[in-house]
Every structure is written in C-alpha cells, then in structure tokens.
Amino acid sequence: MFFESFKDGEGCKSYIVACEETCSAAIIDPALGLVDRYIGQIAMHGLRVRYIVDTHTHADHFSGAQALKAEFHAPIVMHRFSPSPYVDLHVEDGHTLPLGELRMRIFHVPGHTRDSMAVHIGDRVFTGDTLLIGGTGRSDLPSGDADQLYDSCSASCWRCPTKRWCSPRTTTRAASIRRSATSARTTHGCRRPCGPSSSS
Numbered sequence: 001m002f003f004e005s006f007k008d009g010e011g012c013k014s015y016i017v018a019c020e021e022t023c024s025a026a027i028i029d030p031a032l033g034l035v036d037r038y039i040g041q042i043a044m045h046g047l048r049v050r051y052i053v054d055t056h057t058h059a060d061h062f063s064g065a066q067a068l069k070a071e072f073h074a075p076i077v078m079h080r081f082s083p084s085p086y087v088d089l090h091v092e093d094g095h096t097l098p099l100g101e102l103r104m105r106i107f108h109v110p111g112h113t114r115d116s117m118a119v120h121i122g123d124r125v126f127t128g129d130t131l132l133i134g135g136t137g138r139s140d141l142p143s144g145d146a147d148q149l150y151d152s153c154s155a156s157c158w159r160c161p162t163k164r165w166c167s168p169r170t171t172t173r174a175a176s177i178r179r180s181a182t183s184a185r186t187t188h189g190c191r192r193p194c195g196p197s198s199s200s
C-alpha cells in the first residue's frame, strides 16, 4: 500500500493512501495550504485520485477538499451528518468503499464532532480527531459531545492491535493509542473500560 503523510504549518497531518496495483488513491484530511504538494506527489507517483476524504468538519484549519476536487474531479467523501454542501458522497457506519484492490471501511465515531468518522485502509486506521496521541480531540466545538466521544473511544473500530494508527497529530502504533484511550476515560470522567485498552 502506498502511504505518504504531510504536515501543515499548524501541525495537522494529512495523508495520501493508494493501492499500488491499480494506483487508485485517496487523500485524507487535506489542508488547503498543502494542495500544491498533494498535486505534485500525485503526479510524481502516477496516482489517480478516487476519493477526497474529510474525516470530520474541521474547526482548526481550512480543508483543501474543494480545491483538490477541482483538480482531480474526484468525489468529496464525508459522513452523512456533515453539514457541508460540498460533499459528493455521504457515508455512514459500516460502509465500505473500494480503493483499487484495497477497501476503505467507515466507522462513525461522533463526539469530537457529530460527523466524525474513522477510516480503515489496509494496515492503517485514520482516526480523525477522535483519538490523538496522549488524548482525544476536543468536544467543546459545535456539534461536539463529551459523552459521545467517550462512547466512540470504546468502539470496536479501535481494537486492531496490529494496525498502524494515523491521527492528525502523529502516526504511531496501537500501544500509544491505548494510552490515549485511557487518557480519554480520565478526561471525560468515565468509569467503564475504554477503547483499545479493553480489546482482546
């Protein structure tokens, strides 16, 4: 699986993921300020953009999704609860989208925002802002909900100890995310076992 990460001036990470057999690519959480870099990397590697994915409505940076859609004519993918009028393909929990010979599995994980989702592709999990390293995304922005965020931290989609986790702040392995989930439990005052720390 082709994988490349990017970091904008605010420290937010974004990703290009592609099937190496078919060159089908998805750009995940693109930042407006990095659009030229995505375009350059797509051209350099001979990729074909099939999807532009925003894991949730971003409050801390401008999405590059619309600019990339104009360049690549690929659909913008977001959860069906997204309020954006620019979404071409609404998805929800349990949906699977083909990406060449790979599959993009969608998990609805509300709490940071109502439209937050995690995306599994190959051996990676793209967490959006639901789980960060050492904590979770904030829940005090519009449509955020701390209780939902706690429940999302308990969701089965995190229970993949062999996968690599790609959050907007860094990329790591499951052990660090387990610590984040534990932190989330503390932060939100919940008593139940939480997230990957309770996985088998």
Ligand SMILES: [Fe+2]
Binding pocket: 056, 057, 058, 059, 060, 112, 129, 137
């Ligand atoms: Fe966010």
